[in-house]
C-alpha cells in the first residue's frame with residue numbers, strides 16, 4: 001500500500017478563551033494518499049476550515065499529530081514550515097481578497113518561486129497560465145481586470161507554482177456562480193490528472209464535494225461523523241447527520257433547490 005502523504009492522528013485544535021481554551025477539533029483521524037481528493041463537508045462552524053488551517057500550520061494543534069510523508073509537521077518552527085511551501089499549498093474561498101491588487105499576475109506567480117529560490121521565472125509563469133487556461137498576456141495584467149472565476153484560476157496557478165503534492169482547497173468555488181463553479185471544478189480535476197497533486201477539498205456543499213472527491217469526511221462539531229468512498233457517503237449515508245446535510249439545503253430554500261439543479265446540470269455538462 002502507498003504510504004500516506006498526510007496523516008492526522010487524534011488531532012485536537014483549540015483556541016484560547018478568557019478562562020482557558022476551547023477545543024473545536026476533537027480527535028480527528030484520517031490519511032490522505034498521493035493523488036487523492038478527500039472532501040471535507042459539514043455545516044458552518046463544524047471545523048472544516050480549522051482542520052485545513054491546522055494542516056497549513058495556521059491553527060494551534062493542542063493534541064495528536066499531523067505528519068507529512070511520515071514527518072511530524074504539527075508545531076514545527078517557522079523556518080521548518082517555510083521549507084514545506086513546496087509540498088503543501090492552499091487555495092482559499094475569496095479570489096477578491098486573496099490576490100494582492102497592486103501586483104501583476106506575473107509577479108503574483110513569481111513570488112512563491114522567488115521565495116523558494118527557484119530560477120525558472122518567466123518560463124514557469126507561462127506554463128502555469130497555460131495550465132489553468134489563462135492567455136499568456138494575462139501576466140502583465142492586474143487581478144482587478146479578471147472575473148471571479150479567472151481570479152480563482154490565478155490563485156490555483158500560484159498554488160501550483162512550486163509543484164506541491166497537496167493543496168488545501170477551502171471553499172474554492174463557493175464565491176463563484178454555478179457555471180463558473182463547474183468549470184473550475186473541472187480544472188481542479190484536470191490538474192490532478194496532469195500533476196498527481198492531492199487535494200483536501202473543503203465545502204459546505206455535499207453536491208460539490210461529491211463531484212470532486214474520491215473519499216468524503218463528514219464533520220460535525222469538530223468530529224468526523226463518517227468517512228468513506230464518495231459514492232457510498234453520497235448515495236447511502238450511514239450517519240443521520242449526513243442524511244440531514246443531503247436533504248437540508250433543497251428543503252430549506254426553493255431557490256437553492258433550483259440552483260442545485262442547475263449546478264448538477266452544469267457539472268454533468270462540464271464532464
Ligand SMILES: Nc1ncnc2c1ncn2[C@@H]1O[C@H](COP(=O)(O)OP(=O)(O)OP(=O)(O)O)[C@@H](O)[C@H]1O
Pocket residue numbers: 015016024042043044045046047048049050051204
Ligand atoms: N481563531 C479562532 N478563535 C476562536 N475560535 C475560532 C477561531 N477560528 C475558528 N474558531 C471556531 O472554531 C469553530 C469551527 O470553525 P471553522 O471556521 O473551522 O468551521 P467551518 O466548518 O469551516 O465553518 P464555515 O463553513 O462557516 O467556514 C467555530 O466554532 C469557530 O467559531
